[in-house]
Amino acid sequence: MTDSVDRHVAVWSRELSWLDPVKEAIFMRLWILSRHTAQTRKDILDEGGLANRQFKILLRLRGLGEPYTTSPSHLADLVGLTRGALSARLAPLEEAGLIERTPGTDDRRRVHVRLTAAGHEAFERQSGAEQHDENALLSVLDEEERGTLADLLRKLVIAVESRDLPVRDTGCA
The missing domain is CATH 1.10.10.10 (Winged helix-like DNA-binding domain superfamily/Winged helix DNA-binding domain)
Known part of the structure; x- marks a missing residue:
């Protein structure tokens, strides 16, 4: 099972030899979830x-x-x-x-x-x-x-x- 973060990490692991792929995957996933939650909260508030x-x-x-x-x-x-x-x-x-x-x-x-x-x-x-x-x-x-x-x-x-x-x-x- 792969997601957009796996693809992102694969690209940047090739480009940046110093990149820690696990750390990058963690923070990208946290960022995506944070963005999703913030947008959903905004949409719910707007509806209300x-x-x-x-x-x-x-x-x-x-x-x-x-x-x-x-x-x-x-x-x-x-x-x-x-x-x-x-x-x-x-x-x-x-x-x-x-x-x-x-x-x-x-x-x-x-x-x-x-x-x-x-x-x-x-x-x-x-x-x-x-x-x-x-x-x-x-x-x-x-x-x-x-x-x-x-x-x-x-x-x-x-x-x-x-x-x-x-x-x-x-x-x-």
Whole structure:
């Protein structure tokens, strides 16, 4: 069984004597899977009428647990934005009824951002669609293979995280 990566590695192994074909195959396959997943996520979000940056805010609010509310400054920190940039991203979500900004009960000068029932539903719909696609992709692996793959990828992530290398926020909780 061969794939496009096998053909790519065969070409570049001839051209580059120093190329490690196994390493090249691993990183090309990771790149293809990453590209596939990112495009599928974008398509699913587009179908649901959300941009990735909007979904990321819903994701962070949902991940806080009940009552799915926090201060704008804390939310800005969670999504890696300035307070001004966050405010601009919250406006369309508020207009769509997916979040609401409410004054604090103790201090009316404070504002809280809360996931609404519609926002919760939009998050569930998007997450469910992603789950369906991810299950379809992994369906070619049996349970043991999935576990092995998860364990091997964990080792790589731990290596990256322990070296304190910069890793872009993927929006994953």
